[in-house]
């Protein structure tokens with residue numbers, strides 16, 4: 001067993017540690033989960049809904065401790081509360097949707113009225129969940145909840161970079177005895193992740209594309225389905241005639257939310273050359289109103305990097321862009337203050353697709369802005385990427401921007417705003433395009449059906465076919 005040291009992003013101190021689970025321990029937990037699943041599913045949907053709602057109430061009671069732990073790992077207070085609220089919201093949302101989604105009425109075959117059939121949903125027994133560090137709690141449960149509603153038990157491995165919320169989380173689970181063996185948490189790094197795959201019947205992974213590929217390979221070898229929610233390089237396109245202050249606010253809000261450490265953050269902006277200079281001026285003005293958050297609840301707008309190494313990646317991308325002719329108008333410098341690694345809102349112009357800043361995931365508070373001449377050129381630039389998570393379009397009206405939105409190859413496109421297709425819009429189903437993921441929508445009620453197999457029960461209520469059907473004609 002290895003002890004893992006955890007860094008506090010506000011001061012750079014390694015002030016928390018935990019014991020990683022051994023492969024044997026993960027296996028034993030999975031076996032217990034598989035045993036618990038029989039009752040969890042067998043007791044029916046109403047039971048599951050009642051128990052999950054009891055857990056939602058327990059989460060609300062434990063909010064102060066959960067928020068404090070999340071804050072210590074991620075250096076942000078408001079978003080930590082939002083994460084807990086989102087998990088409660090998803091529990092209620094999926095519980096409400098489940099009875100209709102999982103309904104299993106008998107139907108008659110169209111070509112034979114004597115034969116009735118019923119499609120029954122048989123959940124995977126143990127669904128493994130592997131999650132990243134940027135939203136430690138919500139990304140550990142956004143997929144676990146529909147799996148639980150479907151009747152699976154879950155084996156969740158949060159990121160080893162941000163594990164502190166696990167202690168108060170376990171306290172909330174312990175308050176609901178029916179969850180024993182149903183919600184299971186294992187802790188550790190990549191090795192524990194691999195053990196989760198080896199012991200699960202389906203796997204959901206949220207994280208980077210390189211790791212996603214390893215997960216997909218391991219899942220293929222084990223012949224289990226893998227649902228992958230991967231990275232993004234979301235574009236925003238600003239057409240001529242757009243409300244520029246609105247576009248600037250919306251783009252900046254997206255790029256700076258969680259200091260840009262968000263898969264669906266706007267990471268590149270294409271602006272009609274006719275309005276480019278005015279847009280950039282407005283962007284700089286608004287960026288000047290934002291300030292660092294130095295402590296919880298201090299009214300600041302953005303925190304330091306959660307994961308120290310991410311700062312270095314962002315810095316390298318900016319240096320590469322500058323070496324190729326880009327100009328940094330604000331921010332752009334990595335600064336370590338009292339152990340915390342900061343970058344202020346960074347606006348970069350004169351960028352191109354020869355720069356990593358415009359083609360690779362950045363995951364930092366950076367807004368690179370590029371001019372375009374025609375809408376065809378803007379569409380080509382927006383789609384010139386291996387990613388296809390989401391994007392945004394701004395135009396003079398919904399109709400014009402909406403027309404452009406249909407040209408974007410991404411799973412969700414916001415019109416005259418950003419980030420509309422994110423998780424809190426429960427109903428909006430969307431799938432990742434290209435390398436941003438695979439395996440159906442995690443949002444919307446049908447996400448529950450990702451965690452079941454279908455068994456057809458077919459009954460003939462008429463006469464059986466006579467033996468003479470075997471005769472050669």
Ligand code: NAD
Pocket residue numbers: 130131132133134135139157158159160188189190191192193194206207208209211212214215229230231232262263361389436437
């Ligand atoms: P990561 O891929 O490094 O790690 C994610 C998880 O995988 C961690 O729990 C880690 O321990 C585990 N892991 C690492 N290697 C493994 C292996 N070989 N086998 C099994 N498990 C392994 O991702 P990260 O750096 O924690 O998170 C940032 C990434 O997540 C970004 O690329 C971001 O875009 C992506 N992300 C995607 C979404 C989405 O919904 N599409 C949401 C948030 C973050």
